[in-house]
Amino acid sequence: MTVTPATPATPATPATPATPAERVAEHLNRALHDLMDAHPDLHLLGEDITDPYGGAFKITKGLSSRFGDRVRSTPLSESAIVGAGAGLALAGGQAIVEIMFADFAALAFDQLLNFAAKSVSMYGRPVPVPLVVRCPSGGHRGYGPTHSQSPQKHFIGVPGLAVLELSPFHDARALLDHALATRRPSVLFEDKVLYTRRMFHHGVVDELFRFEPPAGPAGVARVHLDGVEEYDCTIIAPGGLAHRAVEAMRTLLMEHEVLCELLVPARLYPFDLDGLPPRGRHVCVAEDGTAGGTWGAEVAARLYPGLWGRLTRPITLVSAADSIIPAAPHLEREVLVDAPAIVRAVLGAAA
Known part of the structure; x- marks a missing residue:
């Protein structure tokens, strides 16, 4: 995985509380x-x-x-x-x-x-x-x-x-x-x-994390801890990375006492946080593609003007390694973004 600081610039029924969420x-x-x-x-x-x-x-x-x-x-x-x-x-x-x-x-x-x-x-x-x-x-x-x-x-x-x-x-x-x-x-x-995977519903991710549903169909969902307003880091990631990001947040909280929130947009471009500014002192943007001319870099460029005065360190970008994706599972894991890669990025920025 590559971790770099960004340069500034009908068949199924909906779930009810008594039934599991649909896949x-x-x-x-x-x-x-x-x-x-x-x-x-x-x-x-x-x-x-x-x-x-x-x-x-x-x-x-x-x-x-x-x-x-x-x-x-x-x-x-x-x-x-x-x-x-x-x-x-x-x-x-x-x-x-x-x-x-x-x-x-x-x-x-x-x-x-x-x-x-x-x-x-x-x-x-x-x-x-x-x-x-x-x-x-x-x-x-x-x-x-x-x-x-x-x-x-x-x-x-x-x-x-x-x-x-x-x-x-x-x-x-x-x-x-x-x-x-x-x-x-x-x-x-x-x-x-x-x-x-199953859909998240009723505002619950797991026993630790809750989420605020998006304000509109293509808006941004926020995963957070109850009662916490300030965070060490805001992770921004698209929907495919949501579970990996939540896993990373759990590790960071339980093993390193680092508080993180997660913002998940459905519209990657044109990008807009829809009035949900990051509350973390550091921002980490994670995506599954390789580095270079990416969505993550676009997000960083859009965020810097508004956050420059309060960020404690540069926005961090996490992306896949500069490689083709192998078929062998153990080699594939070395290339693609996983939860440990996000953990390393957040801890590295805090070092």
């Missing part, structure tokens, strides 16, 4: 069922997303049986899939496109950069392009170099294109509704390991 995959599948039911002009496109397969991670299971031709399995051409989805949106419909692995979004980059994102403003008047491109991302599953990446940084800063990330704190139906309602294209990253 993120179930939650997302239910959200898609609800969206398709609410929006008759919404279409789903992707490789192998129809029944009985229901997608590589079963997120689209049951949708084609219920909604017929509005859910289409496509040929293996990410550029064609995204282009068709953008064309549907541009022609007055709405589209959600699944890229089987986020790595293959590179094959659709031209359609996103030069067609979908530009189409909202290059015709002399605002043109709606309600398109969401879903991208299962991340490692920790032994899938190897071309099926384990987190390429969020390559989509940061594209005018007209929003970058979102799924979180166990954010309601997927509300987030997808919001993305489509902006009438602009969005890329939604979904950490694959997150699919098997």
